[in-house]
Amino acid sequence: MTALAARRLEVRFGRARAVDGVELEIGSGEIVALVGESGCGKTTLARALLGLVKPTAGSVEHLSRPLGYARREMRGFRRRVQLVLQDPTGSLNPRHTVYEAVAEGLRIHGIHDREEERVADALAKAGMRPPERFFLRYPHELSGGQRQRVVIAGALVLEPSVLVADEPVSSLDASVRGEILALLLRLRDQLGLSVLVVTHDLGLAWNIADRVAVMYLGRIVESGATADVLLNPRHPYTKALLSVVPEVSRMAPVVLRGETPDPSRIPAGCRFRPRCPLYASGLPAEVAARCETEPLPVLPAELGHHAACHALTP
Amino acid sequence: MSLLELKGLSVTYAGNVPAVRGVDLSVAPGEVLGIAGESGCGKSTITSAVLRLLPKSAKVGGQVLLDGEDVYGMSFGRLRAMRWAEASIVFQGALHSLNAVQTIGKQIAEPILLHEKVSRQAAERRVGELLEQVGLPARRAKDYPHQLSGGQRQRVMIALALACRPRLVIADEPTTALDVMVQAQVLDLLSGLVRELGLALIMISHDLSVLGAVCDRVAVMYAGQIVEEGPAKDIFDDSRHPYSAALAGAFPRVGDELFRYAPRGLPGDPPYPSDLPSGCAFHPRCPVALDRCAETEVSLADLGEGRSSACLRACEEDLDLRGAS
Numbered sequence: 038m039t040a041l042a043a044r045r046l047e048v049r050f051g052r053a054r055a056v057d058g059v060e061l062e063i064g065s066g067e068i069v070a071l072v073g074e075s076g077c078g079k080t081t082l083a084r085a086l087l088g089l090v091k092p093t094a095g096s097v098e099h100l101s102r103p104l105g106y107a108r109r110e111m112r113g114f115r116r117r118v119q120l121v122l123q124d125p126t127g128s129l130n131p132r133h134t135v136y137e138a139v140a141e142g143l144r145i146h147g148i149h150d151r152e153e154e155r156v157a158d159a160l161a162k163a164g165m166r167p168p169e170r171f172f173l174r175y176p177h178e179l180s181g182g183q184r185q186r187v188v189i190a191g192a193l194v195l196e197p198s199v200l201v202a203d204e205p206v207s208s209l210d211a212s213v214r215g216e217i218l219a220l221l222l223r224l225r226d227q228l229g230l231s232v233l234v235v236t237h238d239l240g241l242a243w244n245i246a247d248r249v250a251v252m253y254l255g256r257i258v259e260s261g262a263t264a265d266v267l268l269n270p271r272h273p274y275t276k277a278l279l280s281v282v283p284e285v286s287r288m289a290p291v292v293l294r295g296e297t298p299d300p301s302r303i304p305a306g307c308r309f310r311p312r313c314p315l316y317a318s319g320l321p322a323e324v325a326a327r328c329e330t331e332p333l334p335v336l337p338a339e340l341g342h343h344a345a346c347h348a349l350t351p
Numbered sequence: 352m353s354l355l356e357l358k359g360l361s362v363t364y365a366g367n368v369p370a371v372r373g374v375d376l377s378v379a380p381g382e383v384l385g386i387a388g389e390s391g392c393g394k395s396t397i398t399s400a401v402l403r404l405l406p407k408s409a410k411v412g413g414q415v416l417l418d419g420e421d422v423y424g425m426s427f428g429r430l431r432a433m434r435w436a437e438a439s440i441v442f443q444g445a446l447h448s449l450n451a452v453q454t455i456g457k458q459i460a461e462p463i464l465l466h467e468k469v470s471r472q473a474a475e476r477r478v479g480e481l482l483e484q485v486g487l488p489a490r491r492a493k494d495y496p497h498q499l500s501g502g503q504r505q506r507v508m509i510a511l512a513l514a515c516r517p518r519l520v521i522a523d524e525p526t527t528a529l530d531v532m533v534q535a536q537v538l539d540l541l542s543g544l545v546r547e548l549g550l551a552l553i554m555i556s557h558d559l560s561v562l563g564a565v566c567d568r569v570a571v572m573y574a575g576q577i578v579e580e581g582p583a584k585d586i587f588d589d590s591r592h593p594y595s596a597a598l599a600g601a602f603p604r605v606g607d608e609l610f611r612y613a614p615r616g617l618p619g620d621p622p623y624p625s626d627l628p629s630g631c632a633f634h635p636r637c638p639v640a641l642d643r644c645a646e647t648e649v650s651l652a653d654l655g656e657g658r659s660s661a662c663l664r665a666c667e668e669d670l671d672l673r674g675a676s
Contacts, residue, residue: 074530075501180620181390210389211557211601212594212636215616222612237530240560240603244614267605281535282605283564292535296500 038065038100040199040231041086041118042338045095048081052301055081057255058095060338063199068225068232070246070263072239072278076297078255083201083235087120100198116146119192121202125184125209129176135160136172139190146195159194162228163187164220182213189220193228200224203235218245239282243267248340251275254308255300256335261342271344273315306330307347315348324348353377354551355401355438355519359413361575362396362405368625370396372575373413375651380518383545383552385562385583387598388572389621394555398521402434417519435462439512443524446504449496455507456492462514481510485540502533509540513548520544521553526561538565559595560602563587568657571595574622574632577651581658591660593637596672631663639664639672 041063048056055078063069073079084090086097088104088111097104099114119142122128129138139156148155160168163186176184185205192200202221206214222245224230234246242249242263249267250260251274259272270276277291293312298304306329310316316328324347333345355378362371371393378384388394399405401415403422415422417438425433442448450458459481460474469477479489485506496504505525512520522541526534542565545552556562562569566583571594579592590596597617603610619636622628628635634644644663651659652666664670 074532182620210621211559211598212389212617213620214601215614216618217616218614219616222614239531239605240610243605243607244603244610245612264611278531279605281531283558283560283602290535292539293532294536296502296533 039063039098040065040067040100041233042098042101043082043086043095044098044103044338045335046082046085046092046097047094048078048085048090049093054255054300054303056085056092057300057303058335059252059255059257060335061086061250061257061260062338063231063233065198065231066225066229067248068221068234068246070234070236070242070249071252072236072242072249073252074237074297076300077252078300079235079252080203082252083203083233086233087118087201088114112146116195117197118199118201119195119197121185121189121192121200121205123204123208125181125188126176128188129184131176133175134172135165135174135176135179135187138176138187139194142191142195148195155194156190159190160187162193162224163190164216165190180213181209182216185209185217186220189217189224193224197230199231199233201233201235204237205234206241207236207238215244221245239267239279251278254297254303256308256333256345258309258336258346259342259344260336262340265342269342271342271349272309272346273313273348274309275344277314305332307333307345309346315346320348353379354418355553356416357397357401357413358416360397360400360415361412362393362400363410363412364624365406365408366625369627370575370624371400373650374572374575374577376570376577376580378519378551378553380551381545381549382568383542383554383566385566385569386553386555386572387557387559387562387569387586387595389557389598391621391624392572393575393624394572395523398440398523398553398555401521402438402440403430432466435517436466436515437517438519438521439515439517441505441508441512441520441522441525443527446496446501448508449504451496454493454495455499459492459507459511459514462511466515477514478510481513482507484513484544485510486536500533502529502536505529505533505537506540509537509544513544516548517550519551519553521555523555524557525554527556527558534561541565557598558602559587559598563599571598574627575624576632576661578633578661579659580651581654581656585656585658590672591654591658591665591670592662593639593665593670593672594633597638631661639670 039062043059043061046059071079085092157168165171165186206217246263249263250257253274259275277293280291291314304311310328327347336343336345357376360374363369386394456478459478463474478492482489526537563583569583569586570577570580573594579595587599600615617636630645630647631649634640649661651661653659
């Protein structure tokens with residue numbers, strides 16, 4: 038069962054093609070890591086999957102049904118698919134107590150029965166035990182890790198089936214990161230939650246994800262089971278990304294020059310070609326010609342290891 | 352001969368908050384020293400202490416020797432001359448540290464014009480050279496910070512720190528907000544500059560994997576003290592302190608089965624400097640603590656081969672700390 042999916046999804050802002058045709062599925066009870074650098078479109082894709090931006094083309098599917106953007110449909114969807122933001126300090130109102138922060142979602146959705154019980158339950162699930170002890174605390178009285186747990190409890194209180202977590206640990210102290218990641222794993226195991234983790238951290242993907250999708254300039258360029266993508270990367274971009282992770286010493290570092298190009302000027306042919314070390318090192322003429330002119334197909338969402346590279350598909 | 356030497360440095364903020372508690376460190380020209388630790392461990396306080404940038408209310412003990420000269424014995428004029436020209440800082444958060452309404456060229460030229468008797472034209476020429484040194488075209492001097500990407504702004508911060516040809520550069524979390532690829536570019540740049548200019552570089556980060564990749568030596572700090580020091584690779588691959596092991600484990604090694612579906616963390620949070628646990632300050636979060644760890648004061652002990660640790664157990668036994676946290 039697919040919990041959430043993007044079908045040929047495109048999001049444009051003026052001439053910028055932030056998401057340029059993406060197929061992605063998050064199975065029920067699955068943790069998928071969407072990996073890429075800033076500006077690659079991963080946050081826009083996540084926002085589209087949350088229904089926060091309307092796709093320019095293509096669609097979002099929830100439980101195998103296309104998402105409608107009418108108010109009533111949206112309200113039910115927003116309960117089922119919840120967002121966990123990057124910076125817990127910024128996403129909590131400093132003048133709201135922990136109880137108010139967690140109960141806010143319930144109030145917005147008009148759920149008034151058993152409020153206290155629901156809030157306590159969500160805090161406990163997020164690892165804040167005993168929950169009652171935290172009800173009247175303010176965010177500044179909590180540590181960074183506890184704040185992120187409150188944010189997660191605020192999402193859990195609506196009993197969602199999918200969490201979309203955008204860089205859930207990047208603003209946390211190193212020793213606290215593991216505890217929050219372990220919490221995401223536990224939520225999947227105990228509640229059957231599906232999780233899409235948006236991150237630039239490949240180590241995090243190795244830590245918790247079942248599948249990995251690597252995004253570059255609006256497209257997914259490689260996807261597959263975590264072990265396949267991270268241990269046997271096929272796309273030259275994935276290979277370069279992995280080679281510069283400081284702890285992976287088994288590869289010679291391939292430091293790409295420059296930065297991800299502007300999404301309003303996507304190169305013709307293969308979009309990675311101007312920075313591709315494989316292309317630069319010299320490819321057979323007929324392959325190089327395809328890199329320069331022939332756009333790559335959108336990778337399918339089906340299970341299996343896929344990579345969008347002309348040099349791999351002669 | 353070390354360029355910078357800290358001897359028993361301690362910094363206590365107003366309200367009796369000990370942020371740094373007796374730190375000994377030294378760094379030589381051409382050497383890269385890493386300081387690792389989490390927020391509140393005192394690593395950024397050390398940066399400020401070296402250049403005497405602490406608030407007046409902070410009490411400083413011990414010595415900071417820059418080229419043998421005590422920074423805290425310097426006259427104010429000498430101190431001003433020393434900042435930028437002998438030691439400079441690459442601050443974290445390039446977007447907030449740069450002036451948004453001034454071109455980057457003007458910002459880099461400012462310390463040069465203040466510190467050296469050079470003409471405006473000569474300063475502009477130097478700005479061009481500095482930008483090229485950090486991998487940006489000289490014409491970008493006319494740009495404002497918002498016209499640059501995050502990685503480019505970080506390069507500007509490095510050019511700024513190099514403006515008056517210092518011999519010591521302290522980089523405080525130089526790559527924290529950057530993507531892996533841009534991070535790799537900036538780290539390459541810093542290592543290259545150390546080689547070419549013979550700089551002494553102190554790199555401060557919470558990411559032990561980054562420090563392990565570029566530093567010669569690393570000191571790991573917890574609650575204001577150094578808990579482990581040694582060659583960078585050893586600390587990352589074979590920690591001799593349970594806290595270093597936990598920091599190393601927080602950034603999992605891709606491909607290592609030990610980390611697959613097993614994120615590592617430590618229970619609890621770092622202590623507040625004003626409310627430190629007794630004995631070894633790390634004992635309440637330590638996976639291998641014994642009863643005596645709560646009672647015995649700890650200090651760095653020499654383990655040989657250039658390594659030292661402040662862990663009672665790691666000094667006596669051959670602990671396997673990789674699976675501990």
